Amino acid sequence: MTDEASMTWEELLASPFKISTVTTHNSSYLTETRRMLNMSDEAFHKMMRLAHRRLTDDLEGHGISYDSVAKALLPQRGRKETVLLFDSEVASARSRGFYGHDVAEAWIPALPKVKSGVPVNSILRGDILEGPLDQIALALQESVIHHRPHRYVHPQLMYCVYINNLSPTQDRELRRAVEEHPAYIGYADCSGRNALKQYLGMSLMNSGLRVGDQILDGVLHDGRSFDGTPNAAGLPYKENGFTPTAVREYLFLPFLSYRINSHLTGRNAEDAYAALTTLSPDAYLVESPAIWMTPSRYEYLHDPAEHLVSLQQAGLDHLDHPALEAAVSELVAQGHIYNLRLKHGALLYTSMVEVDTGGGEYKTFTIGLKFNPEDKRVELTTFF
Secondary structure, three states, rough: OOOOHHHHHHHHHHHHHHEEEOOOOOOHHHHHHHHOOOHHHHHHHHHHHHHHHHHHHHHHHHOOOOHHHHHOOOOOOOOOEEEEEHHHEHHHHHHHHHHHHHHHHHHHHOOOOOOOOOOEEEEEEEEOOOHHHHHHHHHHHHHHEEEEOOOOOOOHEEEEEEEEEOHHHHHHHHHHHHOOOOOOEEEEOOOOOOOOOOHHHHHHHHEEEEEOOOEEEEEEOOOOOOOOOOOOOOOOOOOHHEEEEEEEHHHHHHHHHOOOOOOOOOHHHHHHHHHHHHHOOOOOOOOOOOOOOHHHHHHHHHOOOOOOOHHHHOOOOOOOOHHHHHHHHHHHHHHHHHHHHHEEOOEEEEEEEEEEOOOOOOEEEEEEEEOOOOOEEEEEEEEE
């Protein structure tokens, strides 16, 4: 465990780090703190680096390595993301209005069992409240695989439970286990793009991070003491073999929240600022960077043994050097930022983007990038 008091700012900022994700989606804490304190980019960078160090130490105190939860914080290829949909009117009638608790009695016992290793899953819950109601209803009709017939007269009455990082078998078992609940309507596969995903991304709040038999929960503290009790909603975790575990909310929300990966062009400026400024106090300038690459990198990307297949799938393999730089720059400006790290003196991050590969089918690609603080330019390194 790191002794913060024994480190200077120079030592902290120069030490290697790897931060899976930074998001402002669940809370205005970062945005409002920066605004109220009129923080410079340098001050914000220091605050974020110190906060992540504290989170890492806090998790170690619970026997959890920060690196071990990365798969629940990043979209994973080959893994499933599923949203379960329940009729909140039906659940409310069964529970005198406590429909979230009523529905939890179905999905909590259905969480993947520990068979090998330590399962990690982000859990998001809530009603679909963001977006035009007619468009939400249409998205529900297009995306949901129904277990029971349902007319979406009032789509805001859909209560959703979103769980990521599931194997195909875990996904099937989860859905099968909740089918008998009277309020269960059906599910939507959110592993790739669908019409519903953008509304879920704007509406659902992170409810917890499952790590083995622990459920990490962000809990408020007053800045002097930390005696908050996790699971304030009183969901039946303990009854189903899980231990609610408190994490300081100002650490949980930015660093342990899962952001549903959806097309958010023009609506992710705060997330981009927070992530890039955590990487470097100068990096916010490259929210929409002009990506460049060396001639040898261009050739490397076209090597059949390296990245050519990915470029072909994205429809970018025919572009010349300047055109490929421009196309990748446009994609990065639309993507979410992940995997912020200082490695061997290089500031690296990835942008996860979705590309229409034809016929309305989308494929997710991960673009590796390197930021140079001296000239404030961003270099393309990989394209998978």
